[in-house]
Amino acid sequence: MSEAAHTVRGMNPSRDPQAPADLPIGPPSWTRVIGVFDLETTGVDVASDRIVTAHVGLLDARGSVILARDWIADPGVEIPESAAAIHGVTTEQARAVGAPAGDVVEQIVDVLRSLLDAGIPVVAYNAAYDFSLLAAEAARHGITPLRDPSPVIDPLIIDKTYDRYRRGKRTLAAVAEHYAVQLDDAHHASADAVAAGRVAQALAARFAGLLPPRVEELHTRQIAWARAQAASLTEYFIRIGRLDAEERLDGGWPIR
Numbered sequence: 001m002s003e004a005a006h007t008v009r010g011m012n013p014s015r016d017p018q019a020p021a022d023l024p025i026g027p028p029s030w031t032r033v034i035g036v037f038d039l040e041t042t043g044v045d046v047a048s049d050r051i052v053t054a055h056v057g058l059l060d061a062r063g064s065v066i067l068a069r070d071w072i073a074d075p076g077v078e079i080p081e082s083a084a085a086i087h088g089v090t091t092e093q094a095r096a097v098g099a100p101a102g103d104v105v106e107q108i109v110d111v112l113r114s115l116l117d118a119g120i121p122v123v124a125y126n127a128a129y130d131f132s133l134l135a136a137e138a139a140r141h142g143i144t145p146l147r148d149p150s151p152v153i154d155p156l157i158i159d160k161t162y163d164r165y166r167r168g169k170r171t172l173a174a175v176a177e178h179y180a181v182q183l184d185d186a187h188h189a190s191a192d193a194v195a196a197g198r199v200a201q202a203l204a205a206r207f208a209g210l211l212p213p214r215v216e217e218l219h220t221r222q223i224a225w226a227r228a229q230a231a232s233l234t235e236y237f238i239r240i241g242r243l244d245a246e247e248r249l250d251g252g253w254p255i256r
Helices: 003-007 079-085 091-097 101-117 127-140 157-161 172-178 191-208 215-239
Strands: 035-040 051-060 065-074
Touching: 035 079, 035 101, 035 157, 035 191, 051 079, 051 101, 051 127, 051 157, 065 079, 065 091, 065 101, 065 215, 079 191, 101 127, 157 172, 157 215
Parallel strands: none
Antiparallel strands: 035 051, 051 065
C-alpha cells in the first residue's frame, strides 16, 4: 500500500479471505490501491434524504480490503419503512446506536478528502448519487463540502460506455454478477462499496487496452460520458412518454 494511504485517519486494517484472486497487478496503475465509498440512506432524493449508514475503505490490487471504516448515523428524521426494508436499519435502531448526523457527515468528508488529497481514486457505483447526497448533507450541517472531488471512478458509467448495448439491468448486483464479482449482503454499505471497487478492477482488466492509462484522464472522460448517457436516456424517456419534451435528466458528475 502507498505511504499516503497510511495517513487516512480512523480507518481500521482489515483482512478479507474472500477477495478474488484473478485480478491483475499492473496497468492501469490506479487499480493498485483504490478507495471505495457507499451510502445507505432514507431515500433516493439527493437534496432532501439523509445518510443512515456509510462505508469508506481501501482495496489493494487483488481486491483485498486493507483498510475500512463504517458509520451508522441518527439521521434526525424518520427512516421510512421502505428504506429500512432495504438496508435493515430502522428509526429506533438509528436513534439507539447512531452517532449524530453532523458528526458522521464531517468524518466521512474528512476521510474521503484525505484519500483524494493523497491521489487515491475513490470508487463509487453511481457516484453522482452518493457524492451529491453527501454534499447536500454537508451543506445542511454547515460542513465544508468536497468540491469537485477527483479522482473518482464510477463503474456504472464505465460499464455503460464500454458495453453499451448489453441487455439487462445495470444495478450493482447485476453488473457484479456479469463480471463475476461476489456480492453478499447487497444494500449494506460495506458490501456494496467493496463490490463496486472489485467491479472497477474487473472493468480495468477487461478493457485495459481501451481505458485511459492515467486516472486523471479517466475522471475527465467520465464527466463527458455521464453527460452523454443522461442525454441519451432523456431522449428515450421523452420518446416513451416518461418525460415531457422540455424536461432533461441531470448529467452532472460526480456531483449533480
